Amino acid sequence: MSPIDVFRQIWNNDVMNLLLTSTNTYGAKLLNTNRPKTRNSRSREFKPITESELNKFLGLCILQGMIKVPIIRKLFSYNPFYYHPIFLHVLSGRRFEQILRCFNATPAVFDEQDRLHKVRSLLDLVKQNSNSVYSPCEALSLDESMLLFRGRLVFRQYIKNKKSKYGIKFYELTTHEGYILNLEIYHGRDRNQPKPGKTSKTEELVLRLLGPYLNKGHHVYMDNFYNSVSLSSKLLTYKTHSTGTLRVDRRSNPAVVINKKLRKAEHIWRKNKTLAYMSVSGRINGMYVR
Structure with a gap:
């Protein structure tokens, strides 16, 4: 099996659908808030993410863990000290930050008394898939x-x-x-x-x-x-x-x-x-x- 095949065994369709639905729901919620928004604010507009964009975002997050930069936006610059060709080729820095701001795993129904309700469903799915394979x-x-x-x-x-x-x-x-x-x-x-x-x-x-x-x-x-x-x-x-x-x-x-x-x-x-x-x-x- 290739590395992506192993990844799909654990982060299967159930996990990806949870992340996709929760992220889009939270992005729409942020868009409807009454906070003042400047012309160039990332929260002024939110385009729902697709499964392809979510895969690209997760891949960049994994790659980001192996690169040391002072701020995330440096990964998407042409500065020779921080330039990496993959990041700009896959996503724009603005879109990556917008997805990161809205990234969410909270299901539609949850127990508010649970302090881990924002990650409980994701954690249970990943553990279940890890044990099954x-x-x-x-x-x-x-x-x-x-x-x-x-x-x-x-x-x-x-x-x-x-x-x-x-x-x-x-x-x-x-x-x-x-x-x-x-x-x-x-x-x-x-x-x-x-x-x-x-x-x-x-x-x-x-x-x-x-x-x-x-x-x-x-x-x-x-x-x-x-x-x-x-x-x-x-x-x-x-x-x-x-x-x-x-x-x-x-x-x-x-x-x-x-x-x-x-x-x-x-x-x-x-x-x-x-x-x-x-x-x-x-x-x-x-x-x-x-």
């Missing part, structure tokens, strides 16, 4: 990532240890090769959500991400933010193995492993019927489910 191997990885974003957003995060300190946080389930199988966007604390019972919020998050892949014999690797004794035991009931680091203050940790004082390069491990624990140099360094 690819079957993962045994090893899976669970971690979070940050998408750089410094704009105004109520659930924007700041994590000092990340390369992109400000941005949108994603919880991702991937293959060992980095192919994303499932993800959730952190959109802040939901005050209306009932308090968790026996299952913590972190465990619920892991079970949601692993939902389509439970009872299939997968082996998931994760860090100490997600991993716990109770979670590993629950995953084992779903025929899913797990390996990961473990925080010392987590409940149900074996006391003999935690309290043992080790010298440098020493280790200690214990095992029960299903779980094995290991501590290296006084820290719990891993847990493996048999």
Whole structure:
């Protein structure tokens, strides 16, 4: 298959129709606003975009990610420092900025209480298509990532240890090769959500991400933010193995492993019927489910 064929498997007609309808609807809405418009304003007139223009726009957006420019309009100039022949050949700078201003993925009917309602439908379609065209191997990885974003957003995060300190946080389930199988966007604390019972919020998050892949014999690797004794035991009931680091203050940790004082390069491990624990140099360094 060619790269465009693979792209079409995920960004299929359903995704393109959603983007096309939502963008044209939002462009018409902006046109009907009562804001004052100058003679040369981009919002003075809006010509509905076609599927061909949408394909060109998405292609330029992908190409733009590999080119560094101070402002987008420089991509469409003849300045020798920024000139690229593809951009002016495909779309005019004015039309590209107009499509970018109106680019939208909000469906006609949505839940206003959902903070992600503007991207929820697009996200669900892309995840569904990604899972339908690819079957993962045994090893899976669970971690979070940050998408750089410094704009105004109520659930924007700041994590000092990340390369992109400000941005949108994603919880991702991937293959060992980095192919994303499932993800959730952190959109802040939901005050209306009932308090968790026996299952913590972190465990619920892991079970949601692993939902389509439970009872299939997968082996998931994760860090100490997600991993716990109770979670590993629950995953084992779903025929899913797990390996990961473990925080010392987590409940149900074996006391003999935690309290043992080790010298440098020493280790200690214990095992029960299903779980094995290991501590290296006084820290719990891993847990493996048999």
